[in-house]
Amino acid sequence: MELENQIEHELRERAQQLLAENVVDLIIGYGRGTLPNRVTPVFIRKPQDANMLVWNNHCQLNLVSYLQRMQSSSKIGIVVKGCDARSLVGLIKEKQISRDRLHIIGIVCDGILDTRATGEPPIPYASCQHCEVNVPPLYDILIGSPDEIKPKKPSELDAELAAFEALSPAERWKALEQEFSRCIRCYACRNACPLCYCEECFVDQTQPKWISEGTHPSDIMIYHLVRALHSAGRCGECGACERACPMGIKLRLLTQKVSRDVAELFQDKPGIDLERPPALHTFSTDDDNSTFL
Amino acid sequence: MKKVKPHSQKNQSQYKPSLARIIAIEVESAVRDTRTFTLEFLDDAAREQFQYLPGQFAELSVAGAGEAPISITSSPTQPHPEFCIKRMGVVTRAIHNLSVGDTIGVRGPYGNTFPLETMEGKNIIFVAGGIGLAPLRSLIIYMLDAQHRSRYKDITIIYGARSPGDFLFKRDLKQWAQRQDVTYHETVDKADETYTGKEGFVPQLLEEVAPKSANAIALTCGPPIMIKFVLQGLTKLGFTPDQIITTLEMRMKCGIGKCGRCNIGPYYVCIDGPVFSYRQILGMPQEY
């Protein structure tokens, strides 16, 4: 809590400065929510409003998804956690946003609490428990001290994903079907994801039409599988999709699984290195082709 | 505008269409991919039930493609319902792919009607652009029918199209131009070699014709930009918002005030419209 307060304090100070000195004309950050364990995005344009910014272990949103909407601002300050910064790197590499328009306020993050878990004490999200990017890979200013973070064991799989990987293909399919049977096709997952920025998502296309509007399991599955494939090699594992889901669906089983596969096959972690081209945008004769069979 | 009391269909699926056979297809405009389909219901009950008045529309469907709301372009004084359809997307394309003898689904009639009673004893001015003539044609034919003609005074028709090839219902236009009891004017945005008539936009033609607003009602349908200038023109000519009638188009699905899609302010275009007075439109959110 102590640490959080320090970060919040510094964040407000720096934000105020950035706005006052016209380094940026907008800061996208977290503000106080209406429920005890929620924060809400805030868009700050005046230095005196900088004290609306908060930082705590409920800052679960990935604010990068708002960047493309902010066409009228010439220079944007954005508050990012490590995982958010990975998607930001991705967007910059995919030329969706110009690096020059950004002033990245990186925050050293020790994990976000899982609001769904009902037990005491509260535990961080599974994706946070094994996070390897507590310090954002890209930033202009960094708030918080990396030394205060207990090192994680990155190579270790989290239990849920490990259990999923241990299943046979048929069992996996069944597990996914079970999980996605709750899906109401609200598309909060897609809309919360910074990398799902297509002008028209394939699910909305009618000519040709890829899936029906109903809730037949195969239609829902196609949506999720295609989304996972579209984000393969790009997903920064921020978990924003899963946390946006009102039905508590473990989207990570798909997105993170695919990410891990890409990482293994191509020795690439998306969103870490701004210079390295995205794995699935390149082809090398050394690539592991085992997945093509 | 008149609300139409539907026939009681309490225990019947509102969403199941009646089936009709296409008995004629007229290519209206090759340039604009517009065709008129004449239909005949497969069973008598459906024909009986389909009692409509000018201004109403129906949901037409092709099994496998879906449904689309289309104005009824014929008049109830004619033996068969007709629909003039422009090829736009999935459903309209599927309809265009049908041939004479094929079946098509019809739900309706839906929506309100032109204010037939309020218009009685008045001079009527029609101002149409392009496919906007489709809903107005129903009313024109209705008024010109021997049964109804005496209820209305002078009838003026102003019609414009982008090019000569864009004129719809050419057979009707010719008739209207020849009739003694109709004043007919037409214009094209851009003429070609074959065309000898007027060139210019509909609002200009309206200004030239300058119909009198006293004891008159003007009805206008067409592309939004044309409507905008026609409304200005009519206002300049002294027409009050109550004397101007138009139709609104919103995306629709159910046609019966349930699906929420056509909601604009407190109105549902599918049941409170599509016919509205300019006065009503002025009181609506500008969200159409």
Place this chain on the structure above:
Amino acid sequence: MAKDSTKHLTSKLLPKKNLEQFLDALLKQYDVIAPVEQNGFSRYQKITRGTECCLKYRLPRNSIKEFFLPQDETLFFFEPGAASLSDAPSAKREPIIFPVRPCDVRALTILDAVFDDEQFSDSYYVEKRRRMRLIGMACLEPDDTCFCETFDINSTDGTGCDLFLTEVEDSYIIDVLTTKGKTLIKTLADAPQELIQKKKQQVAARRKSQSLKLAEVQNFLKQCFESELWEEMAAKCLSCGACAFLCPTCHCFDITDDVAGKIGRRLRSWDCCMFPKFTLHASGHNPRTKHAQRLRQRIMHKFSYFPENKSLIACVGCGRCVVACPVNLDIREILSTLASSTHPASP
């Protein structure tokens, strides 16, 4: 709806420990829909055994509307190309929902106003509504996100239910409100007078859900259409369907054709005004392209247009959208922000 006005026949007693047994007995004859534990919340779904029912959470994440207006509903079947249509088979067993909270019951009257109006009655909805039995349950301790009180909903009143349960000590007192309800509790004993008295005291002392100061919501919203606040408030909206799909009163839908091989169906599926494509014309024209316009439609429809047409506010304060919105765009805050913008003086 609920024309059956058998006033309060008797009160029955159901010890909590017998609840599973009670549900199992119902399951012999009826389809029972009840909350089932999920990942930190519950969800209404069909159960097969009484033990599946989870009452740990007050309101299940989904609303009961899907049992009247399913997200995926076949209007009829057809064979592409063939000139005939056939009806979808209807369920054999009659359904029961247990438990239904008073806010959700009120939501049904809002849906009734849409689907069972005098001009066009929707046989699909009406039929499901007719078959359904509702076992209600009183809320003595509302959640933080509950604001039913704002809309004059008494959370201990069972109007509209067939049976209505109130928790008293380790039992439920069951009020029998309709003859349809009476058939469900044949084997239960009458509730003892002292518990009935106790129930009355509890109801009188209940903690009310929070209520917003919304004097004449319809009127102040009328002044808000052009407000700049919409842009500001909608800046964070993701335009997803979470709020509308979980809302018990939202009822917008799409009609499309779904063909698989030789069999096709006309499908009714949920849709919502927050989706950009909701109002998109074939020509490409779209009257509501902006997040702000769509948020405004959602709020205006519920609190201004709908009341104007049906004399009912299309929100029951269940707070589902408050809980589900991924960005915490809180409908209570939207309303109070707008309200105070039109009455800057009031606190």
